[in-house]
Amino acid sequence: KAGVTQTPRYLIKTRGQQVTLSCSPISGHRSVSWYQQTPGQGLQFLFEYFSETQRNKGNFPGRFSGRQFSNSRSEMNVSTLELGDSALYLCASSRQEIYGEQFFGPGTRLTVL
Amino acid sequence: GIQVEQSPPDLILQEGANSTLRCNFSDSVNNLQWFHQNPWGQLINLFYIPSGTKQNGRLSATTVATERYSLLYISSSQTTDSGVYFCAVWVSETGNQFYFGTGTSLTVIP
Numbered sequence: 001k002a003g004v005t006q007t008p009r010y011l012i013k014t015r016g017q018q019v020t021l022s023c024s025p026i027s028g029h030r031s032v033s034w035y036q037q038t039p040g041q042g043l044q045f046l047f048e049y050f051s052e053t054q055r056n057k058g059n060f061p062g063r064f065s066g067r068q069f070s071n072s073r074s075e076m077n078v079s080t081l082e083l084g085d086s087a088l089y090l091c092a093s094s095r096q097e098i099y100g101e102q103f104f105g106p107g108t109r110l111t112v113l
Numbered sequence: 114g115i116q117v118e119q120s121p122p123d124l125i126l127q128e129g130a131n132s133t134l135r136c137n138f139s140d141s142v143n144n145l146q147w148f149h150q151n152p153w154g155q156l157i158n159l160f161y162i163p164s165g166t167k168q169n170g171r172l173s174a175t176t177v178a179t180e181r182y183s184l185l186y187i188s189s190s191q192t193t194d195s196g197v198y199f200c201a202v203w204v205s206e207t208g209n210q211f212y213f214g215t216g217t218s219l220t221v222i223p
Contacts, residue, residue, distance in 0.1 A: 043199065043201075045211050056210055090156065099143040102146060102201070102211065106154065109154070
């Protein structure tokens, strides 16, 4: 069974631009979560989607948004990029509806110049 | 919010040595996982362990939820064990969120 895939793997943007990252979960998994990893803040929960609905959200500004499609694939969008948004963005999927085991993709490394 | 502290923050071992990594959490949790992050950033699942003890080869883990801690044991360490180890917990106090610990950076030298 294929694992979680994320595209693109690397991305360079400039301040003020917006970016869209994509995540395809493991087949049969309906929950998708997003995380940001930075050297200063560590790994932080962004949001979680289940059956196309955002169920949970971390403490991030409204510039960070996401959505989930009927096939469980998910996208996250960051608008008006800031230098501090440079990070590794990780996506995870889970089979269970709640508190399920998380399986992570390889991540998208975003650099904002 | 919940605090998830890991110790030690850094660990250097000789190949073949054993080690114990600790994860303390400040509130009750609904589930707990251990991960190994490789140098390329990939988080690899080690254990899904809300309570009790599990073993997988040279690795084992124990979670005592009532006392709010979990331990990861690595025996006969190998250079490929190097990387950062994270514990992470599901918490439902303010909506459901998955909180990561501060991590333990392990270096195994030959």
